[in-house]
Amino acid sequence: MTTTRCPAAHIDDPTPCDGPPAVTVLDRQxxxxxxxxxxxxRLLASLEGGRVYALPDAPAGAAIRVFKAAADLPPFMWVES
Structure with missing residues (x-):
């Protein structure tokens, strides 16, 4: 059995997804x-100048929760773990 993870999950990050895709994270480009x-x-915390937007079917407040969580994480969190 294979578990599909969201596209934002870094290949070296061993943590599982906490639900379906809810946000889009954009870099400076x-x-x-x-x-x-x-x-x-985790992705947003690893970018300089990144932005986050909720997907149309995301739960209310998804983008702000991601933004706030990213503020408390070091870049490349999976390397720290």
Whole structure:
């Protein structure tokens, strides 16, 4: 059995998704990935000048939760763990 993770989950990050993709995280060049809130926050914390937007079917407040969580994480959290 294989477990599919969201596109925002870094290949070296062993943590599971916390739900379906809920946000899009964009870098300075507007390249983006959809992700669950957990991996969206980890990705956002690892970018300079990144932005987060809720997907149309995301739970209310998803983008702000990701933004706030990213503020408390070091970049490349999976390297620290």
């Amino acid at each position: 507007n390249a983006g990935l959809d992700g669950c809130e957990h991996h969206g926050a």
